[in-house]
Amino acid sequence: MNIKTKDLTKMALFVALIAVGAFISIPIGPVPFSLQNFFVFMAGLLLTPVQAFLTVLVYVLLGLIGIPIFAGFTGGFQYVFSPTFGFLISFIIGAYVISKLAYKEEKFGKIMAVLILAEVIFYAIALPYFYLIMKNVNGNPMALNKIMSMAMIPFIIPDIAKAVVAALIAPRIRKSIK
Numbered sequence: 001m002n003i004k005t006k007d008l009t010k011m012a013l014f015v016a017l018i019a020v021g022a023f024i025s026i027p028i029g030p031v032p033f034s035l036q037n038f039f040v041f042m043a044g045l046l047l048t049p050v051q052a053f054l055t056v057l058v059y060v061l062l063g064l065i066g067i068p069i070f071a072g073f074t075g076g077f078q079y080v081f082s083p084t085f086g087f088l089i090s091f092i093i094g095a096y097v098i099s100k101l102a103y104k105e106e107k108f109g110k111i112m113a114v115l116i117l118a119e120v121i122f123y124a125i126a127l128p129y130f131y132l133i134m135k136n137v138n139g140n141p142m143a144l145n146k147i148m149s150m151a152m153i154p155f156i157i158p159d160i161a162k163a164v165v166a167a168l169i170a171p172r173i174r175k176s177i178k
Contacts, residue, residue: 019069044098045170086129115163
């Protein structure tokens with residue numbers, strides 16, 4: 001794999017943007033509303049699959065070594081035991097899938113379909129993780145409907161809105177950064 005300086009710069013920029021997206025958060029329970037997934041969408045749409053994967057992986061690793069770049073200005077290895085850590089895991093996989101399926105894609109409909117698939121991936125990983133941490137670490141097992149009402153349902157419409165914005169602007173940004 002040959003990554004050029006320009007590519008490393010873009011990857012570093014997206015690590016920073018995902019961190020900024022985490023800082024722009026509104027706590028509404030155990031899962032804050034943030035712009036992290038928007039910048040994961042953008043990384044997937046504007047970077048190659050390997051670059052997108054590595055970018056989000058580096059972001060997560062930086063947070064795990066203690067740099068407070070997760071939502072709520074948190075970080076450290078203990079974050080693995082946070083109910084929301086599953087979202088961070090899912091972002092690594094989701095960024096790769098987005099890029100694999102929609103890198104350089106111009107059609108809004110196809111981009112939206114891929115971003116909705118990414119959201120499904122995010123929740124398919126994050127919700128079981130949320131449940132396991134709530135049950136096994138926090139000693140607070142919850143029914144699926146309660147988990148969904150805390151960690152998914154309030155976010156569906158904002159997530160779709162972020163996907164629409166990403167699908168609209170990514171092709172334009174790509175043309176300007178060639």
